[in-house]
Amino acid sequence: MRNTKVVTLEEAIRRSGLKDGMTVSFHHHFRGGDKVVNLVVGKLAEMGFKDLHLAASSLSDVHTPLIGHIRNGVITKISTSGLRGDLANEISHGLLKEPVVFRSHGGRGSAIASGELHIDVAFLGASSCDELGNASGCPRSENAKSICGSLGYALPDARYADHVVVITDDLVAYPNVPKSISACDVESVVVVDSVGDSSKISSGAIRDSKNPRDILLAKQAAKVIINSGYFKDGFSIQTGTGGASLAAVKYIRESMLEKGIKASFALGGITAHMVKLHQEGLIGRLIDVQSFDKVAAESIATDQLHQEVSAVEYASADHVGSAVHALDIVILSALEVDVDFNVNVLVGSDGIIRGAIGGHPDTAEDSALSIIVCPLLRGRIPCVVPKVTTLITPGKSVDVVVTEYGIAVNPGRPEIAQRLVEAGLKVVDINDLAAKARSIIGEPDTLPFGDRVVGIVMDRHGKVLDEIHNILD
Amino acid sequence: MEIKNAVAGTLESGDILVQIAPGEGLQVDLQSSVSAQFGRQIKAVITETLEGLGIADAYVKATDKGALDCTIRARVTAAAVRATGKDVWKD
Numbered sequence: 267m268r269n270t271k272v273v274t275l276e277e278a279i280r281r282s283g284l285k286d287g288m289t290v291s292f293h294h295h296f297r298g299g300d301k302v303v304n305l306v307v308g309k310l311a312e313m314g315f316k317d318l319h320l321a322a323s324s325l326s327d328v329h330t331p332l333i334g335h336i337r338n339g340v341i342t343k344i345s346t347s348g349l350r351g352d353l354a355n356e357i358s359h360g361l362l363k364e365p366v367v368f369r370s371h372g373g374r375g376s377a378i379a380s381g382e383l384h385i386d387v388a389f390l391g392a393s394s395c396d397e398l399g400n401a402s403g404c405p406r407s408e409n410a411k412s413i414c415g416s417l418g419y420a421l422p423d424a425r426y427a428d429h430v431v432v433i434t435d436d437l438v439a440y441p442n443v444p445k446s447i448s449a450c451d452v453e454s455v456v457v458v459d460s461v462g463d464s465s466k467i468s469s470g471a472i473r474d475s476k477n478p479r480d481i482l483l484a485k486q487a488a489k490v491i492i493n494s495g496y497f498k499d500g501f502s503i504q505t506g507t508g509g510a511s512l513a514a515v516k517y518i519r520e521s522m523l524e525k526g527i528k529a530s531f532a533l534g535g536i537t538a539h540m541v542k543l544h545q546e547g548l549i550g551r552l553i554d555v556q557s558f559d560k561v562a563a564e565s566i567a568t569d570q571l572h573q574e575v576s577a578v579e580y581a582s583a584d585h586v587g588s589a590v591h592a593l594d595i596v597i598l599s600a601l602e603v604d605v606d607f608n609v610n611v612l613v614g615s616d617g618i619i620r621g622a623i624g625g626h627p628d629t630a631e632d633s634a635l636s637i638i639v640c641p642l643l644r645g646r647i648p649c650v651v652p653k654v655t656t657l658i659t660p661g662k663s664v665d666v667v668v669t670e671y672g673i674a675v676n677p678g679r680p681e682i683a684q685r686l687v688e689a690g691l692k693v694v695d696i697n698d699l700a701a702k703a704r705s706i707i708g709e710p711d712t713l714p715f716g717d718r719v720v721g722i723v724m725d726r727h728g729k730v731l732d733e734i735h736n737i738l739d
Numbered sequence: 740m741e742i743k744n745a746v747a748g749t750l751e752s753g754d755i756l757v758q759i760a761p762g763e764g765l766q767v768d769l770q771s772s773v774s775a776q777f778g779r780q781i782k783a784v785i786t787e788t789l790e791g792l793g794i795a796d797a798y799v800k801a802t803d804k805g806a807l808d809c810t811i812r813a814r815v816t817a818a819a820v821r822a823t824g825k826d827v828w829k830d
Contacts, residue, residue, distance in 0.1 A: 616775055645753045645805025646773050706807060710776035737775075 278454035288386035293420035294324035296462030302391040319343040323419035327351030348622020360736040372581025372628035373726040378422040388427035391461035395434035396442040399452025404567035415557025417446040421576035468559035475509025483510035488517035493689035504534040508599025536562040555580040581628035590632035607661030610654035617713040617737035630663035648703040657732040714738040745821035748814035755806040759822040762798030771803035
């Protein structure tokens with residue numbers, strides 16, 4: 267092949283024109299199995315870069331090595347949807363001088379498209395890529411090693427970054443079609459041993475729960491859906507991360523069969539449960555911004571009706587054509603919900619960052635019915651509280667909260683409360699749930715927050731929604 | 740009351756591991772995953788439970804994984820029964 271773009275990582279970085287102080291970006295489709303961030307940032311450190319802004323679609327436990335790169339001044343700013351593990355703990359204690367900027371997936375897509383988040387060089391892991399840069403998250407040869415399925419969160423980066431480097435562990439013959447990332451957007455292709463461990467995609471927040479309480483909550487959420495008034499032929503649905511919300515779809519299946527109701531599409535993070543319903547003919551289309559497990563990643567590779575969407579097409583508030591605007595029902599989890607129905611999915615009740623915004627505020631705002639599923643308590647940590655530690659999804663976007671002690675409905679949606687009561691479900695006042703939690707755990711002491719701002723939460727429209735302060739020991 | 744070394748509980752999430760040893764006065768050494776918000780309350784429950792069993796001298800090491808008060812009382816009581824040999828449920 268002529269004019270090959272295939273070079274070493276070091277050469278790709280040199281060619282990109284990257285300078286100190288610039289912004290580099292990454293996607294998180296390999297979730298806990300990602301190898302690209304650590305590999306690339308390690309190389310950037312080795313080459314002597316300083317003061318870089320790392321703009322990832324999300325970061326997780328596996329990115330602990332970034333702590334060293336922050337201490338050494340290689341990374342001085344981070345934008346992400348989430349943070350977990352030791353990195354999150356260190357940042358919560360004030361590791362970074364500049365606050366981390368947290369955006370939802372739709373908010374990040376919008377910010378990249380509008381130029382508010384400008385990316386100088388994007389380093390995008392891909393499961394297959396040809397020598398010209400046509401890249402995909404799907405396997406295209408018997409040598410495929412790391413399969414992630416949809417590359418939805420990488421697509422705004424590929425389109426809008428000044429310079430795009432695709433990193434792959436399976437270089438295939440041209441043309442690698444169908445492609446997710448177009449060769450026209452790609453400057454360099456780097457071949458490495460492994461871009462990610464696919465077996466670790468379905469871990470952490472998207473495990474398949476066997477916890478009996480999660481199953482109880484999932485069954486309750488299913489009853490809410492079925493009796494909400496939105497469970498009609500042609501409805502659309504999304505399930506967020508968290509055992510109970512992912513499992514809820516299992517329990518609406520029987521009702522769909524019984525009543526002859528079919529869904530027009532399922533959106534968002536696509537799971538094996540969704541693929542099964544699609545293959546049974548119960549869900550017409552799968553619109554996949556992120557494949558949550560191996561089954562979903564395999565389905566998107568072979569099924570025409572299982573389509574990839576970019577983060578912008580998925581959840582941008584700026585585009586009336588984004589998919590969330592057509593979404594009927596979304597089931598989401600929460601770390602905390604307060605008595606005003608505000609939700610926190612980012613900062614733990616101990617004040618330490620331990621989660622990700624994801625598509626939570628995007629889908630909650632634009633869907634017709636948003637259902638939050640969470641237990642009343644996790645150990646001694648209350649999930650229904652007087653006021654959330656950090657505001658992520660405003661209460662006006664949240665319609666129903668399902669707990670094992672009852673179902674609370676936003677007073678702004680009395681018609682839903684009435685339907686659920688008529689169906690015999692236990693509808694309670696959210697203030698009573700918060701009081702019940704307090705009666706079991708007692709009154710918590712105030713968290714020892716410091717004066718420094720370690721994180722800024724942007725809403726999906728580009729405005730500051732909340733600040734996260736450092737936590738003192 | 741004579742105190743021997745004794746243990747009750749586990750390190751599972753939602754439980755507390757309570758270790759009791761001889762000591763002077765009641766000394767509670769607590770490690771907890773929820774210490775910032777609940778450390779004070781957990782120590783108070785441990786102390787009250789021991790005092791209620793008539794134990795005034797003991798060293799208690801507690802490793803808490805978010806246990807509720809009822810669990811803490813049960814584990815402290817079980818550890819105290821093992822430490823003193825006095826069965827508070829029968830006697």
